[in-house]
Amino acid sequence: MILHAAYRIAWKDVVGDFRRRSTLSSMLFFAIAALVVFQAAFEPDRKEAVKLLPGLIWVTVLFTSLVGLGRVFQAEEEDGAFEGLLLAPIPREAVFLGKWWGNLSLTALVELMLLPVMLVLFNVDAWAVLPAMFGVLLLGTLGFTALGVLLAALTQGARGRETLLALLLLPLAVPLLIAGVQATAALLGTGGEIAPWVRLILIFDVVYLSLAPWAFGWLVEE
Amino acid sequence: MKRLAKLQPLLGWATLLLLVAGGWLIANAPMDFQQGNSVRIIYLHVPSAKMSLLMYLAATACSVMYLWKKNESMDILAEAAVPVGALFTAVTLASGSIWGKPMWGTWWAWDARLTSMLVLLILYVGLMALRSAIDNPVKSAQATAVMVLIGAVDLPIIHFSVQWWRTLHQPASLGGGGTPRIEGALLTPLLVMAVAFIGLGGYLWALRTRTVAAQRQLDALEHAEEDHDDAHP
Numbered sequence: 476m477i478l479h480a481a482y483r484i485a486w487k488d489v490v491g492d493f494r495r496r497s498t499l500s501s502m503l504f505f506a507i508a509a510l511v512v513f514q515a516a517f518e519p520d521r522k523e524a525v526k527l528l529p530g531l532i533w534v535t536v537l538f539t540s541l542v543g544l545g546r547v548f549q550a551e552e553e554d555g556a557f558e559g560l561l562l563a564p565i566p567r568e569a570v571f572l573g574k575w576w577g578n579l580s581l582t583a584l585v586e587l588m589l590l591p592v593m594l595v596l597f598n599v600d601a602w603a604v605l606p607a608m609f610g611v612l613l614l615g616t617l618g619f620t621a622l623g624v625l626l627a628a629l630t631q632g633a634r635g636r637e638t639l640l641a642l643l644l645l646p647l648a649v650p651l652l653i654a655g656v657q658a659t660a661a662l663l664g665t666g667g668e669i670a671p672w673v674r675l676i677l678i679f680d681v682v683y684l685s686l687a688p689w690a691f692g693w694l695v696e697e
Numbered sequence: 698m699k700r701l702a703k704l705q706p707l708l709g710w711a712t713l714l715l716l717v718a719g720g721w722l723i724a725n726a727p728m729d730f731q732q733g734n735s736v737r738i739i740y741l742h743v744p745s746a747k748m749s750l751l752m753y754l755a756a757t758a759c760s761v762m763y764l765w766k767k768n769e770s771m772d773i774l775a776e777a778a779v780p781v782g783a784l785f786t787a788v789t790l791a792s793g794s795i796w797g798k799p800m801w802g803t804w805w806a807w808d809a810r811l812t813s814m815l816v817l818l819i820l821y822v823g824l825m826a827l828r829s830a831i832d833n834p835v836k837s838a839q840a841t842a843v844m845v846l847i848g849a850v851d852l853p854i855i856h857f858s859v860q861w862w863r864t865l866h867q868p869a870s871l872g873g874g875g876t877p878r879i880e881g882a883l884l885t886p887l888l889v890m891a892v893a894f895i896g897l898g899g900y901l902w903a904l905r906t907r908t909v910a911a912q913r914q915l916d917a918l919e920h921a922e923e924d925h926d927d928a929h930p
Contacts, residue, residue: 650858
């Protein structure tokens with residue numbers, strides 16, 4: 476029941492996005508623009524590119540997801556539909572899950588398209604570990620988007636919301652960034668062990684996935 | 698609030714006495730044979746580092762109470778704790794940096810505790826920005842309380858992740874497990890300063906709490922005035 480309601484909300488968001496709001500393409504092209512900026516700033520040769528790649532991947536994903544998170548509640552805000560969503564006879568946790576799944580799907584899709592583009596643009600021959608890299612990225616995205624959607628709800632109705640969202644989200648994402656970059660570097664053969672870093676990502680995921688739905692409930696309480 | 702108004706000057710005078718006593722003890726404390734006179738900065742650095750975390754704990758406790766009981770005075774206390782904590786965090790970072798230059802040969806190193814402290818400062822600033830960015834007082838209180846909780850959950854993760862990542866900082870001077878690794882002659886002034894800083898934190902917190910409470914009363918009065926004017930032009 477809860478899961479079904481959440482699924483309907485997520486479906487509404489994703490389909491609505493494909494039809495009208497096109498967050499997906501904004502995110503993708505923002506990411507590609509960021510890649511051009513990185514290339515211009517660092518001009519890595521092949522060896523440097525392998526070393527830089529983990530950091531570039533995670534930084535790009537982090538900033539790109541800010542684009543998506545700024546719009547998570549946009550549809551609801553425009554028409555005052557958020558109250559309607561809260562009035563629906565479903566638990567608040569279901570609303571959160573639905574919003575989270577919607578954002579997670581879009582972010583995961585962007586990552587899926589972004590990774591091969593990055594390998595091509597930076598001339599890194601790591602096609603063999605591409606699925607594993609995507610796996611690590613997706614694992615981190617689970618907790619990160621949960622935290623992000625929670626913060627998007629938190630900054631609803633705030634002045635200068637997008638800046639505020641970045642200011643609040645980026646410091647909290649530091650552990651994830653460290654763990655993700657180290658794990659990805661391990662996959663590319665430029666880092667150490669992968670296991671402890673994957674464990675750290677898992678801790679991050681478990682903490683935020685268990686905290687966020689309840690925190691969302693307290694937040695929208697009248 | 699009335700009790701707080703009585704408590705605040707008491708705290709202030711007690712803190713002043715302790716700070717004077719601590720200052721006298723520090724002036725008479727022996728120099729460290731390796732670190733020389735610059736060791737004296739730890740009497741400022743360590744207590745303010747403890748206070749920066751303690752104020753966050755205080756804000757967390759008040760935020761939990763607010764979310765649970767919906768008691769506005771808890772929200773006022775939580776709001777007041779944030780800038781005080783930010784102040785201590787800034788003092789910690791600045792004093793650590795000044796100490797780091799002669800000791801490590803650099804103003805800044807991306808070591809575990811420095812990084813965590815910097816993140817804590819950004820978190821404090823973010824909390825203040827969040828508080829002031831939402832006009833609806835109830836929404837603003839709820840959002841800030843939840844954000845304080847998120848930060849409280851994230852801070853240990855940040856700390857441990859950065860610790861795994863890199864560590865150069867010397868082990869903790871106080872309460873770092875087992876016996877303190879510091880001579881008695883240096884320890885006494887440190888403990889006095891620690892108590893003095895707890896007093897200072899309490900004093901500033903009380904001061905800020907009363908300011909916030911007064912500000913909110915003023916806002917409420919102004920709103921009432923506006924409504925009244927609207928009703929009877």
